[in-house]
Amino acid sequence: ESTLAAAAQQSGRYFGTAIAAGKLGDQAYTTIANREFDMITAENEMKIDATEPNRGQFNFSAGDRIYNWAVQNGKRVRGHTLAWHNQQPGWMQSLSGGNLRQAMIDHINGVMGHYRGKIYAWDVVNEAYADGNSGGRRDSNLQRTGNDWIEVAFRTARAADPSAKLCYNDYNIDNWSWAKTQGVYNMVRDFKQRGVPIDCVGLQSHFNSNSPYNSNYRTTIQSFAALGVDVQITELDIQGGSATTYANVVNDCLAVPRCTGVTVWGVRDTDSWLGSGASALLFDGNGNKKAAYNSVLNALNNA
Ligand code: G3I
Helix, strand or coil: CCCHHHHHHCCCCEEEEEECHHHCCCHHHHHHHHHHCCEEEECCCCCHHHHCCECCECCCHHHHHHHHHHHHCCCEEEEEEEECCCCCCHHHHCCCHHHHHHHHHHHHHHHHHHCCCCCCEEEEEECCECCCCCCCECCCCCHHHCCCHHHHHHHHHHHHCCCCEEEEEECCCCCCCCHHHHHHHHHHHHHHHHCCCCCEEEECCEECCCCCCCCCHHHHHHHHHHCCCEEEEEEEEECCCCHHHHHHHHHHHHCCCCEEEEEECCCEHHHCCCCHHHCCCCECCCCCECHHHHHHHHHHHCC
């Protein structure tokens, strides 16, 4: 096959990208995105600050532009993200305790209700674990509402849209030897044991010199999958753009049946949140395929 999406479909997987609504008028951008990818994540437009700028007043205009573009072009959509310490609107940042807990529940119901039946998987909770060696939760206004906030978010989400897969999504949980990975693994194991609804784990997979790809990545994917959840690579980018590392990441997903797809976090290097100098994506600023693109396509075709 000659595109990432078609090549991934050979093994029943998807290959996705993050899309910015402000770029949907850029024809070079949409041409590549439409040709190569079959799963779409809104880079910012379905986040809390975008969808509920004032408490109880929802705004889906930018999110819907991305959703409609995706569906009109035959693609599925991952929802990103419902409960997160970052990109909270000011009104939410100022809440605490029971007020904030209720606002989180209302937000999940409002956004998932709008997209009910339309989303492949939602990143219900994003980045709730601490960096460093504690293996524990990140301190945040959400965490201070009580340690059960994550399971409350997942139970709320299941009721709001029973057709969406419900994911926990985080970065630096790709290296199996890291405490953060083990912390999330223990949470998912506990949720499965106690019947808290969770269907998938998103490994963001932002790789750089401080958090490089490690060959134990496949062990991480296999270990989460063995708990009975799907695994998705949700925000892949690799600083420096190593073709070998890109192939390793994709081959590790392909080796695990429950690793259901890969999403790269942007189309061209110039679209990356890291800036074009990071050379972290699969297409250069002129829309040319990079060596990393060819190595990913080969890996998918050889699965
Ligand atoms: O939209 C405003 C614009 O009006 C304003 O002029 C401009 C000036 O700074 O800012 C624009 O907003 C920026 C927004 O991206 C859209 O470009 C924000 O400042 C900027 O903070 C925001 O960055 C996003 C970041 O999440 C925020 O947390 C990145 O685009 C987005 O790629 C990044 O994505 C995250 C995932 O959601 C979660 N995992 C990590 C990943 C990378 O940080």
